[in-house]
Amino acid sequence: MVDTATRTNATPGTTADTTPDAGIEPADSTTPEQIDSAAPRIDVEKLGRQLLGTWAEARLASRALSSRPEMQKVxxxxxxxxxxxxxxxxKLLVANGQVHRAFPKSVGGQEDNGGNIAGFEELVAADPSLQIKSGVQWGLFGSAVMQLGTEHHHKKYLPGIMSLEVPGAFAMTETGHGSDVASVATTATYDPETQEFVIDTPFRxxxxxxxGNAAEDGRAxxxxxxxxxxxxxxxxxAFYVPIRDADGAFLPGIGGEDDGLKGGLNGIDNGRLHFTGVRIPRTDLLNKYGDVAEDGTYTSPIDSPGRRFFTMLGTLVQGRVSLDGSAVAASKIGLKIAVTYGSERRQFTAGSDTDEEVILDYQRHQRRLFPLLATTYAASFAHEVFLQKFDDVFSGRTDTDADRQDLETIAAALKPLSTWHALDTLQECREACGGAGFLVENRLTSLRADLDVYVTFEGDNNVLLQLVAKRLLTDFSRKFAKADAGALARYVVTQAAGRAYHGTGLRSVAQTVKDFGSTARSVNWLQEPSTQRELLTDRVATMISEIAGRLRSAxxxxxxxxxxxxxxxxxxxxxxxxxxAELLQWEAFTDALEKAPDSGTRQVLTWLRDLFGFGLIxxxxxxxxIHGRLSPQRAQAVGAYIDRLITRIRPHAVDLVDAFGYGPELVRAKIATGAEAERQEEARAYYADLRASGEAPVEEKSLKTKKR
Amino acid sequence: MVDTATRTNATPGTTADTTPDAGIEPADSTTPEQIDSAAPRIDVEKLGRQLLGTWAEARLASRALSSRPEMQKVxxxxxxxxxxxxxxxxKLLVANGQVHRAFPKSVGGQEDNGGNIAGFEELVAADPSLQIKSGVQWGLFGSAVMQLGTEHHHKKYLPGIMSLEVPGAFAMTETGHGSDVASVATTATYDPETQEFVIDTPFRxxxxxxxGNAAEDGRAxxxxxxxxxxxxxxxxxAFYVPIRDADGAFLPGIGGEDDGLKGGLNGIDNGRLHFTGVRIPRTDLLNKYGDVAEDGTYTSPIDSPGRRFFTMLGTLVQGRVSLDGSAVAASKIGLKIAVTYGSERRQFTAGSDTDEEVILDYQRHQRRLFPLLATTYAASFAHEVFLQKFDDVFSGRTDTDADRQDLETIAAALKPLSTWHALDTLQECREACGGAGFLVENRLTSLRADLDVYVTFEGDNNVLLQLVAKRLLTDFSRKFAKADAGALARYVVTQAAGRAYHGTGLRSVAQTVKDFGSTARSVNWLQEPSTQRELLTDRVATMISEIAGRLRSAxxxxxxxxxxxxxxxxxxxxxxxxxxAELLQWEAFTDALEKAPDSGTRQVLTWLRDLFGFGLIxxxxxxxxIHGRLSPQRAQAVGAYIDRLITRIRPHAVDLVDAFGYGPELVRAKIATGAEAERQEEARAYYADLRASGEAPVEEKSLKTKKR
Incomplete structure (x- = not known):
């Protein structure tokens, strides 16, 4: 998988290591170095296995299916x-047995939550519309019946949902309420006379x-x-409500509209629904968390209405899990395209009279793509931790209130970062491929358009981050309002790296990180993981503590x-x-280093982790x-360190994107097929012939003798 | 144009001014203040006139045409x-006499360069494909004939180009060479036997x-x-080459391909062309800057081949001018949509038990949109200066080599910033409108997709910025290598604000800006325009000087x-x-303050300029x-200043986007029509009735007596 041509041309600024695990030296020289044969090498296949994670089989099966042309976006x-x-x-997913994993064994499912999500999120490589429409049918509509309903509903409705005999919509959001779903205005009024609920839409x-599924396909x-x-x-x-008859006509009292064209995801028929006196049986209330008896008496296993609602919402966290995972997958595909193209495309002669430079050898090109590559690795490792946590909770292995809350917080932290990152990455990759990147045949614009709304649905990113902040703040106020700042710092670390990820103890943290910039101190200070962790943790702790202080008078x-x-x-x-959230990603990346398949791979991944960490700093x-955590002198060195890391990573860039494991059948971008390298080779041969033949030399510097 | 409902609801954090032109106070209080009736007001209509600039009539005529449904994107x-x-x-543009402005009077044109560009860039409101396809036909293809050809070509070809009888392509970029167009490989070999050029494509x-125009429509x-x-x-x-016959079939020796679907701009038929032994008459060399006599002797009025080529390219700068202008126009439309919607949309009750907050009153929403608004104003004023400079040069009024170089540098500096800004703005507006923003009916996704490639064509943004840097560096090396840093600083100011913009003298600059953060110093220091200018200028000067130092050994x-x-x-x-480039924008904004129609408008624009300046800082x-220009204490205050400015700007946000002058016929976004406010009103009335009737109260805090 290593592109030898690229390797040998990866010249400007690539660095030599005298030992395979050499640390970063200070930028004491501006002249470039040559690649040393003793430099570390990535084991692409084994790194690929590590990236596939716990549910590798489900991912590979889904990728195999996604490779089939009939599953792919046209x-x-x-x-x-x-x-x-x-x-x-x-329907093909159903026919291929890809939709049953998460459902109860009682209805033919496998109760494999982690594998289910892993499989679904890989569908983004085939077509994001396919991923999201599947998510609507089985992840939202089906999941709501499963998680909010009880045995009666499972037996009655899940088989038709699983078989796609009954396509369905997840009718939560209203035109007037998206983020604040507790305020939806649709009413379901119980009528004890007929033992029915009457569903009504009170205003526009x-x-x-x-x-999804509302404009055309939905039957319920x-x-x-x-x-x-x-x-x-x-x-x-939540209520189970049939909406269309077998011919696809709205049932009495139900109306709707098509949302029409969207910025992407146009394989999904998004639409609007409204209800006027629509009657459903009492038993079609999905009654796990609240029920109404025949006489109209309301009961619930959860006393507090607020907690009850958030418990209901919490069962739907899997949407955020899969968006996080598919955003990471899309970022990987984008980088695979741009890095491959960048390693073949040539433009401008710089250091030679005849040969043009590979564009990935330009510092700016590296600075544009490699930090995104590092962040993609961080997000990928963080997603794996997140998915494990999700599986732990939903399998019931570790399903306490605290676990659920931690899972919600991780979801609300990671989904915003990974979905924004995917858009940034796909855009930068698009631009890095120039005009070719704008052609739909090279996929970047299409993927980006489809992923655009990932930052909005299943929780608007800004709203989710505010939830995270409130969680940090509430816990701080409850537990540490009167304690010292060090306690908060320990708390944040616990949240970030301890309980949420490992379910265990505290990590020590130097809350009073201070850097006086003494040149006598080790130049390696910043690359110590403990330093990076302290800097990142201390920032969260200090920010929350400062905000809490300002809010104290509330x-x-x-x-x-x-x-x-x-x-x-x-x-x-x-x-x-x-x-x-950045700290969560950094911790996951750092933990993943321990599982690297060999020392060479670990060395390169460590550079990449450092690039991620330094990038955050x-x-x-x-x-x-400003907060005295870094001296101005050392702060200035951060950029130089990053430049150094980038030249170290350059020779491994192609390996790092190859390890994502997306072959041409999944990447499906003409510019990432080697066609560019072929064209460049043909052009180079032409010019070599031309020079050899001495034909048509280039005009001398000036036509006339120089006067001006 | 003022939304009174919004005004009165613009509560959280909006500030009072005791005098209309009060400066920014330090953030000495965190409690919000009320709007004072003595607060400044914007004269929306007059500000609108100022924004229309020198070529207001051409812009208004183009907007009127763009308002017609048949001119708009479907x-x-x-x-x-x-x-x-x-x-x-x-064809409608031709029929409406909109394409002749820039062409020579000898062929029925008006030789009005500024008005021509102003008119074309406004077409982006109707359909970016229309703007860009017009740009291909008249701005590139037609302009090349006009600028690179001579009288013979003008008479022979311009009438057919102007009438659209001969649609044409601008065949510069090759698959292998986009940014480095000096290296295109197509050959035109003169054959004195037949007095023809033979055009050949040597390799793929x-x-x-x-x-554009190559896949279908182009005849030449x-x-x-x-x-x-x-x-x-x-x-x-450059050579004039017929490519298709009257039936649309390729002429002998010519072949091509369709570039197919693109990420946007699909109204334009982009494609590929190749040539095999295609013969054209000697006289179809566009021979203004180089000619071949019958016997094959080459002559040129420009000695240096390098300078000759860049002179040819320089005649095509108008493409960058119009992209800069249309990117600004698209940003304005995006902000008009998002700010209007944000001022009507409500979500979450915060400060009340019943009324939800207008989302534009949330600090985060303001922080997301207002800096983009400030930058859009800066880019708009900078574009006006740029367009004036373009008109000065192309009208021949001030057309020296130095003027042309300055124009090129301004173009290479401003086009990248404004086109990236348009994408950032349209994306943030899309996200700020939530799911509604993703619907194509609300235009944001469509505009963004169409504008995506603006950052690439007519000069890739990164390549253009490198040209700017090389210009700064070359001039520095030539003139100041042995001088002191102060000389460079003065030079940069001259470049930025002096010669390039005003064609006149030096401005003094305190190169040794140092801030020791004494609290005794005026808190108004940062809002002084001279401080902002010094900080921004000093940074350019220092960066260039430092880089030059590091390159000295080259x-x-x-x-x-x-x-x-x-x-x-x-x-x-x-x-x-x-x-x-940021400094150029800041200077243009600052100069525009002097032309504000009245003191109230000037005050609000000054806050907006400060927001732009502080945002850069x-x-x-x-x-x-790190460089000691701001003390940590004062640096920390910058964020607080920005928060303060944002609350000051809030009451004027709707006015500021209304002043852009895009009415509903041009905005064409359902969510910006007031429909949202109507819906909110209906919902509010429903809940008011409900409360009055005492019907169906909300469940008490807990179903049972509290146990846990």
Whole structure:
């Protein structure tokens, strides 16, 4: 898998290591070095296995299926044809036994939560519409019946859902309420006379909206509505509601609209639904967390209406898991395309009279792509930890309230970062491939358009990060308001690297990181994992502690004034949550180094982890200097360290994207097939012949003798 | 144009001014203040006139035309239909007399360069494909004939080009060479026997590629090829080459391919062309800058082949001008949509038990959109200066070599920033509108997809910024290598704000900006324009000076080693160029304040300029602290200043986007029509009724008495 031509041309700035695990030296020289034959090498295949993670088999099976042309996106179809194709692909998934993994054994499933998600998220390589429409059918609609319903619903509805006989919509979001779903306005009023619920849409903003399967295919929906019985509102509950007859016509009392063309994901028929006096049997309330007796008495195993609602929502965390995973997968495909092309494409002669440079040898090109590569590795390892945590909870192995809360917090932290990262990565890859990147045949624009809304659905990224911040802040206020800052720092580390990931103890942290920049101190200080961890952790702890301090007076204020005070800290809060999520990624990357298959691979991955860590520190450099954590002198060295790391990583860039394991049948981009290298070779041969023949030399410097 | 409902709800954190032109106070309080009735007000109409600039009439005429449904993009068309529609729109432009402005009076034009560009760039509001296909036909193909050809070509070819009788391609880029167009490989070999040029494509990488009008519509092309005569190569020249017959079939020796679907701009038929022994008359060399006599003798008014080529390229700078302008226009439309929606959309109750907050009142939402608004104003004012400079040069009023070079540098600096900014802005606006933003009916995704390639064509943004940096560096090396740093600083200011913009003298600059952060110093220091200018200028000067120092040894190195040394500075160089371009934008914004229609408008624009300036300083804060230009204490205050500015700007946000002058007929986004406010009103009335009737109260806190 190693591109030898690239290797030998990977000249500018690539560095030599005298020992395979040599650390980073200070940038004491600006002249480039040659690659040493003793330099570390990546074992591409074994690294690939590590990246596949715990559910490697499910991933490989899904990739094999995704490699089949009939499962893949065809570009340029009409809306109608694209929707039909995606729906047909869902049937192929059923036919290939790919949709049963998560469902109960009682209805023919395997109760394999981790494997289920791993398999689904790999479908993004075939077509994001396929992944998301599958997610609507089995991850949202089917999951709601499974998680919020009880045995009765499982037996009655899951078989038709699993077989796709009953395509369904997950009718939660309304035109007026997306992020604040507790405020949806659709009502389900119990009528004891007929023992039915009556579903109503009270006004236009309460139309269900943006629902996959709603515009065309859906035969039923899980409708989230305010449950009203005996004149009392009990909050949002889920109801199983048939919406169309066998001919596809709306049932009485139900209407809707097509959301029409979207910026991407046009294989999915998103639409709107509204309800007028729609009657369903009492027993079609999905009653795991709340039930209504024949006489209209409401009961629930969860006392608090708020906690009840969040418990219901919590069962749906798997959507965020799979978006996180598929965003990572899309980033990998983008980088595979751009790095492959960059290692073949040549432009401008720089160090030679005849040979043009491979564009990946330009420092700017490396600076554009390699930090994204490092972040993709970090996000990939973090996703694996996240998926394991999800499987632990949903399998019931470690399913306490605390576990669920930790899982929610990890989901709310990682999904925003990975989905934004995917958009940034696909865009930078698009631009790095120039005009070729803009052609749909090279996939980058299409993938990016399809992934755009990943940052919005299943929880808007900014709203999710605010949830993370509130969690950090609430816990801080409860536990550490009167404690010292060191306690908070330990707490954050516990959250980040301890309990949430490892379910165990504390890690020591030097809360008072101070750098006086003495040149006598080790130049290796910054590359010590403990230093990076301290810097990243300390930032989260300090930010939360500072915000908490500024919010301390909120208790004494009016509701309005307290809200305003909180609002004045909102941006900083979200940045603190981002810092927390970055730390989660860094910890996962660092832990993964221990599992590297060999020392050469570990060395290269360590450089990549350092690039990720230094990249985070560089991004927040002003904070570190202002807060006295880095001396100005050492802060200035961060950029030089990054430049050094980038030249070290250059010879391994192609291996690092090859290890993602996406072959041409999944990458499907013409520019990543070697066609560019062939063209360059042909051109080079032409010019060599031309020079050899002495034909048509280039005009001398000036036509006339120089006068001006 | 003021949304009163929004105004009165613009509560959290909006600030009071005791005087209309009060400066920014330090963030000495975290409690919000109320809007004062004495607060400044924007004169929306007059500000709108200021934004329209010198060529207001051409812009308004183009907007009026763009308002007609037949000129506007229809979404979801097939590739074939979209292309046909765009081609039809070009005919409408001709029929409406919109394409003649720039052409010579001798062929019925008006020789109005500025007005021509202003008119064309406004077409982006109707359909970016229309703008760019027009640009291909008249701005590239037609312009090449006009600028590179002579009277003979003008008379013979321009009428057919202007009337669209002869659609044509601008055949410069090849599959193998986009950025490095001096290396295109197509050859034009003079045959004195027949007095013809023979056009040939020597290998696959030399196919012309990505050419608008090449896949379907083009009847001719201006082909850039290496001119060979008498066995000597004279570099790249342009040739007028018919490519298709009246039936649309390729002429003998010509072949091609369709580039197919693209990430956007699918109204344009981009394609590839190749040539095998295609013969054209000697006189179809566009011979303004180089000619071949009947006997094959080559002559040129420009001695140096390098300078000759860059002169030819320089005539085509107008493409960069119009991309800069249309990127600004698209950013304005995006912000008009997102700010309007944000001022109506409500989500979550925060400071009230019943009323939800307008999302534009959330600090994060403001932090996301207002800096983009400030940058859009900066880019808009900078574009006006750029367009004036372009008109000055192309009208011949001030057309020296130095003017042309300055124009090129401004183009290479501003086009990257504005096109990247447009993508960032449209994406943030898309996300800020949530799921609604993803619907094509709300335009943001479609505009972004169409504008994506603006960062690549007419000069890849990174390559252009490197050109800017090389210009700064070359001039520095020539003029100041032995001078002191202060001389460089003065030089940079001259480049940025002096010669390039004003054609006049030096501005004093405190090169040794040092901030010791004494709290006794005026808190107003940072908001002084002179401080902002010094900080921004000093950064450019210092970066260039530092890079020049590191490159000083290059003369003593081998070509390869020198190239490697240069490459090691490439990233920093491009960042220096970006800093230079940011300074150009800041200067243009600052100059525009003097032309504000009244003191209230000027006050709000000054806050916006400060937000832009502080935003730049915040972005590069680490640099300022590390280099001792800002004390850590004052650096920390920058963020607080920005938060303060944002609350000041909030009440004026709707006015600021209304002043862009894009009405509903041009914005064409359902969510920006007031529909959202209507829906919210209906919902609010429903809940008010519900509360009044006492119907169905919300479930008490807990079902049972609390036990756990």
């Amino acid at each position: 570009e340029g179809l009409s809306l109608k044809d694209q929707r039909a194709r995606t729906f047909g692909q869902l 903003a309460a139309w269900k909206d943006y629902l 929906a899980v409708v989230f509505a305010q449950l009203i019985t005996r004149g009392m509102r009990h909050g949002v509950h 208790d004494r204020l009016s509701k309005k004034a307290a809200a305003d005070l909180f609002n004045s800290q909102q941006n900083e809060l979200i940045e603190a949550a981002r810092a927390h 560089e991004k927040h450099l002003a904070w570190y200097v | 979404e979801g068309l097939s590739l074939k239909d979209q292309r046909a529609r765009t081609f039809g729109q070009l 990488a030399a196919w012309k590629d990505y050419l 092309a201006v082909v850039f090829a290496q001119l060979i005569t008498r066995g000597m190569r004279h570099g790249v020249h 003369d003593r190195l081998s070509k390869k080693a020198a190239a490697d040394l240069f490459n090691s500075q490439q990233n920093e160089l491009i960042e220096a160029a970006r800093a230079h 915040e972005k590069h804060l680490a640099w300022y602290v």
